[in-house]
Amino acid sequence: MTARPWTPPAVALDTEVEALAAEWVAPYNQREHLMRARDWLVHLNPEATVEMRVAAMTHDIERMFPGGPALRHATAQWDDPFYLFPHSLRSAEAVGVWLGSLGPVSASVGVGEIRRLIALHEVGGLNGADDIQAADSLSYLETLAGLTREWVLTGMCSRAKGAEKLVYSVDRIRVPAARRPAEELLEWALDQLPTDAEAAAAQEETR
Ligand SMILES: [Fe+2]
Numbered sequence: 001m002t003a004r005p006w007t008p009p010a011v012a013l014d015t016e017v018e019a020l021a022a023e024w025v026a027p028y029n030q031r032e033h034l035m036r037a038r039d040w041l042v043h044l045n046p047e048a049t050v051e052m053r054v055a056a057m058t059h060d061i062e063r064m065f066p067g068g069p070a071l072r073h074a075t076a077q078w079d080d081p082f083y084l085f086p087h088s089l090r091s092a093e094a095v096g097v098w099l100g101s102l103g104p105v106s107a108s109v110g111v112g113e114i115r116r117l118i119a120l121h122e123v124g125g126l127n128g129a130d131d132i133q134a135a136d137s138l139s140y141l142e143t144l145a146g147l148t149r150e151w152v153l154t155g156m157c158s159r160a161k162g163a164e165k166l167v168y169s170v171d172r173i174r175v176p177a178a179r180r181p182a183e184e185l186l187e188w189a190l191d192q193l194p195t196d197a198e199a200a201a202a203q204e205e206t207r
């Protein structure tokens with residue numbers, strides 16, 4: 001087994017809006033993925049704005065609310081725009097509504113900018129959006145390698161399809177400083193995927 005590579009320390013929540021965002025995302029089952037995206041963001045760019053930090057820590061939050069776009073893992077193209085775009089825009093919408101409900105606190109941040117960054121989190125873009133995308137990718141590899149393993153183990157997708165998702169998370173990165181930690185995490189994450197035979201045996205056992 002490959003040992004887990006170095007990952008950055010957690011970054012303290014130093015604004016009111018970030019403390020409130022952490023509370024808001026707490027019930028989400030992938031909360032750790034969101035919080036680690038923020039830690040990776042600050043590692044990659046210590047000057048990251050509060051808008052960038054809030055975007056990182058809420059970028060997937062639409063999944064906490066039922067009714068979002070669905071993905072078929074077995075056959076998905078991991079860059080499928082008909083999944084990624086509704087997913088990103090729905091998260092941006094949810095965060096816009098939540099910020100709007102905060103009253104005066106929301107006046108301390110650029111709500112439009114947070115929505116823009118979230119809407120671009122899967123594909124990257126200008127003025128910090130590439131940093132968010134890289135941080136999301138790194139956090140995916142760190143916190144959701146186990147979930148990808150579960151997809152294969154439970155037969156939601158093949159090992160090759162799971163591996164493709166992990167490789168895509170690295171290949172899409174556009175920030176040079178993120179490449180090396182991503183490649184190290186990729187090796188570790190790929191190592192955790194069961195073979196198709198192991199997955200079939202595990203499914204047989206649970207039958
Ligand atoms: Fe996402």
Ligand SMILES: [Fe+2]
Pocket residue numbers: 033059060136140
């Ligand atoms: Fe994400």
